Amino acid sequence: MAREKGPRYTCPMISQIAPQFFTMDIPRTLAYYKDKLDFKCVGTWLDPPVYAIVARDRHAIHFRCAEPPTANPDKYADELLDAYLLVEDADALYTEFAAKGTEFTRDLADTPWGSREFVVKDCDGRLLAFGSNS
Numbered sequence: 001m002a003r004e005k006g007p008r009y010t011c012p013m014i015s016q017i018a019p020q021f022f023t024m025d026i027p028r029t030l031a032y033y034k035d036k037l038d039f040k041c042v043g044t045w046l047d048p049p050v051y052a053i054v055a056r057d058r059h060a061i062h063f064r065c066a067e068p069p070t071a072n073p074d075k076y077a078d079e080l081l082d083a084y085l086l087v088e089d090a091d092a093l094y095t096e097f098a099a100k101g102t103e104f105t106r107d108l109a110d111t112p113w114g115s116r117e118f119v120v121k122d123c124d125g126r127l128l129a130f131g132s133n134s
Contacts, residue, residue: 032123082126
């Protein structure tokens with residue numbers, strides 16, 4: 001049986017996704033991401049700022065000044081992540097962050113699912129996992 005040939009559809013590729021996090025204090029958040037995670041500020045909007053973007057290695061995180069959603073009381077016990085960042089070398093990044101006094105909620109380790117990862121708690125209580133393929 002011959003396959004019927006129809007029109008070829010191409011799907012545009014997504015080249016990047018940027019999470020948008022809420023924060024009550026943009027300057028404090030920018031300082032944390034610069035000092036602890038080595039992100040650079042791409043820009044802020046208004047004075048005092050109500051929106052900001054930071055980036056590292058061509059990947060961005062957006063911050064909006066707003067009340068954060070009500071926290072889940074089990075967030076940390078259940079490790080409910082806010083973002084997962086795939087990195088080339090989890091060991092090197094862990095060492096870099098540890099030298100800056102970054103707070104970890106899970107230390108660097110191999111996982112049963114085949115990655116090497118750790119989890120950071122940022123200045124607003126978000127959980128960011130950083131992992132590389134083992």
